[in-house]
Amino acid sequence: MTKIDDIFANETLYAARYNEAGDNELKRLQNLWTNPIEVHSFVKKNGGSLLSRYSIAELSKMIFKEAEEIDNILTELKNDPTKKINDFFVPLNDGDSELIPLGKKKGKIINGLTFLRLYAIKIEDNCYLITGGAIKMTKKMGGSGDDTDRERGRLDIWRTDLHKSGVKCKEDFFEFIKKQNEDIGE
Template sequence: MKIVDIFAPALFSFHYDEEVDNEYDRLMDNWTDVSYLRKYAISNAITDVTKFVNDRLRDAEEIQDLLDEITTNQQPLEYYFRPLFDNEGGIKTLSLQKGKIKKNGIRLYAVKIDENCFVITGGAIKMSQAMQDHADSNNELTKIKNAKDYLQENSVVDEDSFYELINEQNE
């Protein structure tokens, strides 16, 4: 497992050993691939496959545009990321977060390292209200918790210790 920058110094992504790409790139590739989206819709018994595909393509583009705009204008990523659970709102570091745009059917999941510093752990197409109610989002819940554990095991408590971990990984 390695951490790579997406929009340094604010947004990073996990690159899991078994994957070719980091999570952000892997997910965006999937969410902009018509063939992948069609198969996903069919395997999830979506009745209007074309609408589902077009909606997810629009959602992925909206996320990419928003993240680009936020980082280009040096705005806080908190405009996009929100606490995953209501009880994590006041926690300063290593809180579990979800990227959320109204009427967008895609979620990126991240661990908040510090103010305006996040590391993406994965993402899912929103298929249920609660993460635990769909296999894909439930898997993402496990991944985000494992990522937080990994960061804690590597003594990440703030932005400085996070950058130390990244520097150690690049040595």
């Protein structure tokens, strides 16, 4: 069974915590993206054509810097009530409408060459559920040996489950969380 953790106390950001992981997805990814051994190994295995332009050490350093920047952005969003989490998450696919109910989103740094993605379902304006994330070293999502295929699957499963449970707004989502926690016995 999956649990949903409240990341920000202001009812804007949540993260899934899967049975196989002790941490919620945001914490798990932050730990992964700042682990030198894991990042070095991933870049070495999945760097592809980027390794003709950058060394493994350079790419790893770029990923560490980006992870720190994402953490800073999320901290700012949490602490500054004038900032909106909508500004961080964009539609997963180019051309997707912002109006799609339970839309699939990605959180990423906008400027420059970026690799890190947080994947989320938009419950409503300024309310998101992080379902996972990945280091994405190719233009397209999936098929490159990275984790994006699994993450796309998680997004689809969450979207379907939320839809089947009648989640259309924050209040429905809070009821969904409450029911899930009752089922787990918390």
